Amino acid sequence: xxxxxxxxxxxxxxxxxxxxxxxxxxxxxxxxxxxxxxxxxxxxxxxxxxxxxxxxxxxxxxxxxxxxxxxxxxxxxxxxxxxxxxxxxxxxxxxxxxxxxxxxxxxxxxxxxxxxxxxxxxxxxxxxxxxxxxxxxxxxxxxxxxxxxxxxxxxxxxxxxxxxxxxxxxxxxxxxxxxxxxxxxxxxxxxxxxxxxxxxxxxxxxxxxxxxxxxxxxxxxxxxxxxxxxxxxxxxxxxxxxxxxxxxxxxxxxxxxxxxxxxxxxxxxxxxxxxxxxxxxxx
Amino acid sequence: xxxxxxxxxxxxxxxxxxxxxxxxxxxxxxxxxxxxxxxxxxxxxxxxxxxxxxxxxxxxxxxxxxxxxxxxxxxxxxxxxxxxxxxxxxxxxxxxxxxxxxxxxxxxxxxxxxxxxxxxxxxxxxxxxxxxxxxxxxxxxxxxxxxxxxxxxxxxxxxxxxxxxxxxxxxxxxxxxxxxxxxxxxxxxxxxxxxxxxxxxxxxxxxxxxxxxxxxxxxxxxxxxxxxxxxxxxxxxxxxxxxxxxxxxxxxxxxxxxxxxxxxxxxxxxxxxxxxxxxxxxxxxxxxxxxxxxxxxxxxxxxxxxxxxxxxxxxxxxxxxxxxxxxxxxxxxxxxxxxxxxxxxxxxxx
Amino acid sequence: xxxxxxxxxxxxxxxxxxxxxxxxxxxxxxxxxxxxxxxxxxxxxxxxxxxxxxxxxxxxxxxxxxxxxxxxxxxxxxxxxxxxxxxxxxxxxxxxxxxxxxxxxxxxxxxxxxxxxxxxxxxxxxxxxxxxxxxxxxxxxxxxxxxxxxxxxxxxxxxxx
Numbered sequence: 001x002x003x004x005x006x007x008x009x010x011x012x013x014x015x016x017x018x019x020x021x022x023x024x025x026x027x028x029x030x031x032x033x034x035x036x037x038x039x040x041x042x043x044x045x046x047x048x049x050x051x052x053x054x055x056x057x058x059x060x061x062x063x064x065x066x067x068x069x070x071x072x073x074x075x076x077x078x079x080x081x082x083x084x085x086x087x088x089x090x091x092x093x094x095x096x097x098x099x100x101x102x103x104x105x106x107x108x109x110x111x112x113x114x115x116x117x118x119x120x121x122x123x124x125x126x127x128x129x130x131x132x133x134x135x136x137x138x139x140x141x142x143x144x145x146x147x148x149x150x151x152x153x154x155x156x157x158x159x160x161x162x163x164x165x166x167x168x169x170x171x172x173x174x175x176x177x178x179x180x181x182x183x184x185x186x187x188x189x190x191x192x193x194x195x196x197x198x199x200x201x202x203x204x205x206x207x208x209x210x211x212x213x214x215x216x217x218x219x220x221x222x223x224x225x226x227x228x229x230x231x232x233x234x235x236x237x238x239x240x241x242x243x244x245x246x247x248x249x250x251x252x253x254x255x256x257x258x259x260x261x262x263x264x265x266x267x268x269x270x271x272x273x274x275x276x277x278x279x280x281x282x283x
Numbered sequence: 284x285x286x287x288x289x290x291x292x293x294x295x296x297x298x299x300x301x302x303x304x305x306x307x308x309x310x311x312x313x314x315x316x317x318x319x320x321x322x323x324x325x326x327x328x329x330x331x332x333x334x335x336x337x338x339x340x341x342x343x344x345x346x347x348x349x350x351x352x353x354x355x356x357x358x359x360x361x362x363x364x365x366x367x368x369x370x371x372x373x374x375x376x377x378x379x380x381x382x383x384x385x386x387x388x389x390x391x392x393x394x395x396x397x398x399x400x401x402x403x404x405x406x407x408x409x410x411x412x413x414x415x416x417x418x419x420x421x422x423x424x425x426x427x428x429x430x431x432x433x434x435x436x437x438x439x440x441x442x443x444x445x446x447x448x449x450x451x452x453x454x455x456x457x458x459x460x461x462x463x464x465x466x467x468x469x470x471x472x473x474x475x476x477x478x479x480x481x482x483x484x485x486x487x488x489x490x491x492x493x494x495x496x497x498x499x500x501x502x503x504x505x506x507x508x509x510x511x512x513x514x515x516x517x518x519x520x521x522x523x524x525x526x527x528x529x530x531x532x533x534x535x536x537x538x539x540x541x542x543x544x545x546x547x548x549x550x551x552x553x554x555x556x557x558x559x560x561x562x563x564x565x566x567x568x569x570x571x572x573x574x575x576x577x578x579x580x581x582x583x584x585x586x587x588x589x590x591x592x593x594x595x596x597x598x599x600x601x602x603x604x605x606x607x608x609x610x611x612x613x614x615x616x617x618x619x620x621x622x623x624x625x626x627x628x629x630x631x632x633x
Numbered sequence: 634x635x636x637x638x639x640x641x642x643x644x645x646x647x648x649x650x651x652x653x654x655x656x657x658x659x660x661x662x663x664x665x666x667x668x669x670x671x672x673x674x675x676x677x678x679x680x681x682x683x684x685x686x687x688x689x690x691x692x693x694x695x696x697x698x699x700x701x702x703x704x705x706x707x708x709x710x711x712x713x714x715x716x717x718x719x720x721x722x723x724x725x726x727x728x729x730x731x732x733x734x735x736x737x738x739x740x741x742x743x744x745x746x747x748x749x750x751x752x753x754x755x756x757x758x759x760x761x762x763x764x765x766x767x768x769x770x771x772x773x774x775x776x777x778x779x780x781x782x783x784x785x786x787x788x789x790x791x792x793x794x
Contacts, residue, residue: 029617031498032425036617039524057616066579067524154746162646162748162786169787171315173340173349173534175561180529181615189566203545204350204558207708210787211701214743218700221739233615235339235531237316243743250742255735270739273731278738279721283757283770549709549789 001107003051003135007076010102010133014074015043020100022067023074024059025049034112039067051076056109056117058227060084060183063094072098078106080119082128083225083261084183089130090267093186096130103131105138119226119241122147125262144252144259147245154246171236172209178230178240179216184223192216213243221247222269223260254278288483289456289467289476296446296454301327302470303378303416310345311380312338321345321379332381333418341537341609342386345373346393346409349534350558353544359551368554374408378466382417385429385607387441389537390415395599396540414466417442420493426608428499428621433602437490449485499621503592503602509628511593514585518630522623523584525616526563532610532620533561533587538603541567562586588624644782645750658712658778662687662771663702665695667725668760669717675764683768684775687715694718696729700740703754707744708789713753713778717770720758730758752777753784 011023027038027048035054039062040046058081062068077085082103088094105127108120120126122145127138153161176193179185192212217224217240224244231240251258251269255277258269291299303309304327311330313322318339324330352368390410397406420427430436439445443463447455456471458464533539543560546553560567563584568577577583595603604620611619642652664670670691676683688710692698695718703714716737724730737756745751755777757770 030622034617037525061527062525065527158646158745158748158750159648161746165747166786167315171320173559175530175534175559176564177529177531177534177615180527193566203547203554203556205547205556207787207789208350208547211704211708214704214747215701218736218740218743221743229615233527233529233531235535235613236320237318237339239316243747246746247739247743250739254738270732270736273728273735275721275731277731277734279734281738281741281756282734283755283773547789 001051001053001104001136003104004049006135007051007102008046008049011040011049011074012043012046014100015046019072020074021071023049024062024068025076026051026055026057026059037062051104053107053109056111056232058084058183058229060088061181061229063088063183064186070098072100074100074102076102076104077128077130078104078109079123079126079128080106080225080227081183082130083125084227085130086261086264086266087184087223087225087268088186090261090265099132101128101131101133103128103134105134105136107136117228118147118149119228122226124259129262130264144257146249147241149239149242150245150249153242166206168238168242169210169213170206172206172213172238173236174204174209174212175235176212177233177235178213181229181233182220183227183229184220184225185216213240217243217247220244222251222255222258222271224248225260287458288486289471289473290449291454291456291476292452293454295475296333296456297327298475299456299471300332300380302472303380306470307414308375308377309380310342310377330380332416334381335421337383337420337424337607337609337612338386339609339613340535341389341607342379342382343389343393343537343539345379345413346390346406347540347542348373350556351405353555353557355552355554357552374405374412376412378414378416380416382415382442383420383607384417384436384439384442385427385605386537387415387417388429388434388436388439388605389607391434391441392538392595392599392601392603392605393540395601396595399599414444414462415442416444416446418446419448419489421448421489422493423497424608424612425498426611426619426621427497427606428501428608429606430494430497431499431501432503432604432606434605436494437487447486447489449489453485455486499608501621501625506624506628507592507596507602510589510624511597513627514589516627516630518627519581519585519588522618522626523581526580526584526618527616528563528565528580528583529615530561530563531613531615532618533563534559535609535613537605537607537609538591562590584623588620588627591620592624642779642782644785645780646748647785650783650785652783656783658686658775658783659710660687660713660715660771660774660778661706661711662689662715662717663692663695663698664689664716664759665697665718665725665730666691666693668719668723669695669757669767671761672717672759672763672767675761676767679764681764681768683771686775686778687771694724694726694729694733696724696726696733696736698733698736700736703740703744707749707753707784708787712781712784713755713774715755715757715770715774717757717759717767720760723760749784749786750781752781 014020023040026035029036037057060081108116124142124144192215255269310321311324311332312319312334313330320338355366357364397403440459443460445457445459449455458467541560542557545556569575591603644650698716706714718730741754755774759767
């Protein structure tokens with residue numbers, strides 16, 4: 001999977017036609033194979049752009065910063081990224097007519113060690129859903145698979161799970177990198193950042209981390225698209241995907257196979273309801 | 284101070300570590316979720332003091348805890364009462380194993396700010412009660428640039444005891460401070476070592492090999508000088524464009540020392556905490572009236588870069604950066620402060 | 634295990650925590666204004682007895698209950714939480730409890746996943762006419778949580794019971 005040339009051509013064409021102000025893509029770090037997101041503002045810098053299986057970061061995240069706000073933006077999206085973009089469009093955070101989206105029929109990306117990312121192996125929608133232009137050959141429809149880590153953990157006993165997660169919350173340093181790197185966390189002031197916290201818990205303690213991560217994962221329940229930006233950003237390498245994948249599974253199994261952002265105009269699972277929703281856990 | 288170099292082998296070093304762990308409260312790098320971090324250890328099997336991979340987070344939390352209680356209070360109809368907390372987990376006597384040079388150096392840098400207009404007693408206590416044992420790296424990592432900064436890595440006296448791997452499996456143990464000297468007398472079994480004055484040569488050779496392995500080199504004097512003149516450089520806008528303001532760099536940085544105050548209150552009683560904060564955070568400078576002097580990314584990045592290489596240098600005579608590269612390793616979008624300052628400095632405004 | 638042998642009550646999540654003698658659980662009851670709160674009122678005016686372990690908070694609608702109400706309760710005083718609202722179709726705001734139902738399920742499952750016993754968080758539909766049912770619900774929840782023992786997970790640090 002290498003679309004470097006095509007993306008460079010598209011970007012330079014868009015700049016030449018005056019269709020965009022900024023192009024968000026990837027460039028090489030310059031010393032290893034890994035890549036850095038780059039915001040190109042001039043046609044002469046287009047040659048920096050690359051795209052291959054190390055283009056991991058979800059670029060939709062950049063739509064919330066001042067460099068792209070109220071500007072015409074060109075953007076490269078993979079399957080998972082396009083789902084988050086779809087949600088942003090539905091939630092009226094970005095305007096479709098200001099975007100030029102280059103969609104990728106993604107064959108999966110690799111982590112820093114060169115192994116295929118776990119979420120790519122379980123990916124249901126590898127092809128970009130929102131796109132003005134598609135690159136690559138589209139994939140066949142795939143079936144939703146339950147995450148293996150989740151299965152393993154869920155089959156353990158209550159005390160074992162408690163012990164496992166206590167370690168997770170103890171190692172959280174509350175830097176909030178997970179939230180900042182999440183494309184769907186766009187609130188101007190996050191509720192878990194309240195310092196004068198009689199309501200929320202501002203301190204950098206284990207109980208604070210628990211509160212923050214639980215609140216955060218519940219705000220993303222039914223919206224998370226499993227791009228794993230949060231996990232890549234976490235300096236403690238916490239398995240944050242466990243919380244999201246668990247929620248995703250509960251929602252998929254109980255709420256009419258809901259998956260976040262796969263249809264146009266489809267909002268998160270908590271923004272709608274159905275008469276068929278399970279009721280047996282309520283007395 | 285007379286420098287004695289003890290020479291032993293791998294097995295002797297293991298014995299030395301075991302003796303330390305048995306006798307003292309010891310903190311050492313422990314692997315957790317695939318990364319190393321300083322943790323309290325009770326046996327050598329749990330930790331890896333000689334790990335070639337640096338800890339993801341620095342040893343800063345052991346001196347400046349990520350969340351420290353400052354006081355407890357009760358506020359009810361009878362009035363407000365404040366009680367100082369006396370419980371501090373980090374003021375007991377302890378030993379830190381496996382700290383890298385850069386981490387050890389960061390303590391010297393932090394000492395300046397903690398001994399400045401306000402003397403932080405807790406920090407002083409933690410420093411005095413800690414023996415730092417450092418192993419010199421054999422090879423630089425991708426983002427390391429400690430040799431390019433304003434301290435002498437070879438003759439650094441930030442650590443109390445220095446361990447250097449020599450040739451043929453030999454290990455050299457040296458005390459670098461008087462505290463370290465006393466510590467070695469107490470904990471190092473002289474039977475397992477030989478005093479070897481010749482090994483000084485070997486130390487030099489090891490250092491030269493180490494210094495030659497660096498990918499990144501810069502001239503910090505030039506950077507200091509150039510950055511001090513380019514407050515208005517438009518280049519900051521470019522270098523900060525792909526930053527996502529995630530704060531990771533400041534939380535893992537060994538020298539960043541900004542904090543926020545937060546209250547945790549249940550009913551009438553509360554605790555006031557001092558927790559880490561980061562200048563990359565959008566509301567770090569947000570004031571009560573709603574004004575935010577650094578509302579956009581490039582201003583925050585400018586603050587971060589200039590604080591590291593200009594403001595701290597002007598005030599204390601040292602760079603606030605120790606070249607450990609932890610920020611670049613942890614950055615989710617692979618931004619390196621080395622690249623940023625070099626790029627900004629190379630586009631000097633005339 | 635030793636504690637169990639002595640017939641002492643231990644926390645189900647943390648077996649090392651033993652309940653003090655004559656321990657009584659604290660349960661936070663979050664009730665919707667239009668049905669469940671009126672229902673609890675009817676229980677009282679009908680002189681039906683129910684366990685005094687429940688502390689009631691009134692909210693406008695069950696969909697007002699943000700998951701962190703539950704999390705915060707469990708992090709401070711509570712050993713368990715009961716959320717109660719109108720029966721499906723009876724919501725004063727037409728569809729509030731349908732939204733709430735989805736959120737409750739996910740919250741309950743997630744808290745269970747990270748190590749809380751699922752009976753710590755319970756839900757019920759109680760209408761304004763169901764005074765006896767409310768008493769039964771509270772009795773059942775109290776009984777359930779008494780079996781689970783005291784909750785000691787991620788409690789706030791200044792929390793003293």
